[in-house]
Amino acid sequence: MLFSDKSLTCKDCQKAFLFTAGEQDFYASKGLVHEPGRCPECRNRRKQQAIALNLPSVSAPGAIPPKLVDVSAVACAECGVETTVPFRPRLARPVYCKECYIKQKEAAAASAESAEVAVEAAPASTEAVVS
Numbered sequence: 001m002l003f004s005d006k007s008l009t010c011k012d013c014q015k016a017f018l019f020t021a022g023e024q025d026f027y028a029s030k031g032l033v034h035e036p037g038r039c040p041e042c043r044n045r046r047k048q049q050a051i052a053l054n055l056p057s058v059s060a061p062g063a064i065p066p067k068l069v070d071v072s073a074v075a076c077a078e079c080g081v082e083t084t085v086p087f088r089p090r091l092a093r094p095v096y097c098k099e100c101y102i103k104q105k106e107a108a109a110a111s112a113e114s115a116e117v118a119v120e121a122a123p124a125s126t127e128a129v130v131s
Contacts, residue, residue: 003028010039076100 003024007016017039027035036043053071071084077094089095096104 006035008035008037008039010042011037012042013039015039078103 003021005021006019006024008019009016019035023036027033038046070088071086072088073082073084074089074095075081076083076097078096078100081097083097085095
């Protein structure tokens with residue numbers, strides 16, 4: 001199959017880049033059917049970010065590119081230890097380290113369980129309402 005150079009636009013930086021005939025032949029030999037959506041610079045940047053975040057390879061055949069996570073460093077609202085969370089904290093809500101989060105979750109489950117027991121133990125009203 002004969003290929004010819006194509007000009008494509010990067011979906012990250014919107015710059016035009018060349019998808020050469022040689023690259024097209026390579027893609028076809030590997031069974032890849034889609035044209036690249038990113039320029040070589042943006043592809044390399046994504047690979048480096050994935051390596052830095054210890055994410056699975058974004059170039060593995062058939063792999064779905066991982067969503068890059070915004071990691072934030074915070075102090076736990078309970079114990080004050082420095083930790084990282086996979087989101088950007090907002091609205092002045094407390095953020096906990098893993099151990100304190102588990103404690104909070106267990107405490108919430110225990111209070112919900114005790115409220116459920118209290119409802120079951122309450123006597124049911126036997127009076128009928130007559131209008």
